[in-house]
Amino acid sequence: MENIANTLVEVAKVLAHNETLVASNTETGKMHFQCHSHPIALIAENMSLSEIDEYGDPGNWSYNGNKSGSPAPATSSDAPAGTLKVYERWSSEYGDILEGHYFRYLDGSIDNIKISEAT
Structure with a gap:
C-alpha cells in the first residue's frame, strides 16, 4: 500500500508542474508512464x-x-x-x-x- 501512496504523490508532483503523464502499453503488457513537459x-x-x-x-x-x-x-x-x-x-x-x-x-x-x- 505504501508503494501506491508514493506513486500517487509522484503523479501529483508531475501534474503540479504542468506536465502531462502519458501511459503506453509495453511489449510486456505492463503500463509504462512517461512525463512530458507542457x-x-x-x-x-x-x-x-x-x-x-x-x-x-x-x-x-x-x-x-x-x-x-x-x-x-x-x-x-x-x-x-x-x-x-x-x-x-x-x-x-x-x-x-x-x-x-x-x-x-x-x-x-x-x-x-x-x-x-x-x-
Whole structure:
C-alpha cells in the first residue's frame, strides 16, 4: 500500500508542474508512464509574429485546463495509432480566452498546433 501512496504523490508532483503523464502499453503488457513537459514552449515556437501580436506572449498566458473530453483519440485516418487530439484553454495576457489544439504522439512529441479564440 505504501508503494501506491508514493506513486500517487509522484503523479501529483508531475501534474503540479504542468506536465502531462502519458501511459503506453509495453511489449510486456505492463503500463509504462512517461512525463512530458507542457507544450507551451512548443506552442510559442510555432506561433507567427502576427499571432503573437493578436494573442500576446504565450509566456504570459494562464493555463485554464483541458477542454471537456480532451484529450481524445485522434480519428484522422493518417494519425498513427495512439495519437491523441488535445484541446486546451488559456487566458491571454489581454484577458481573452484562447483555445489551443494539437496532436500528441506516443513519444510525447506534438504537431499541428493551432491557436484560436475560444468558441
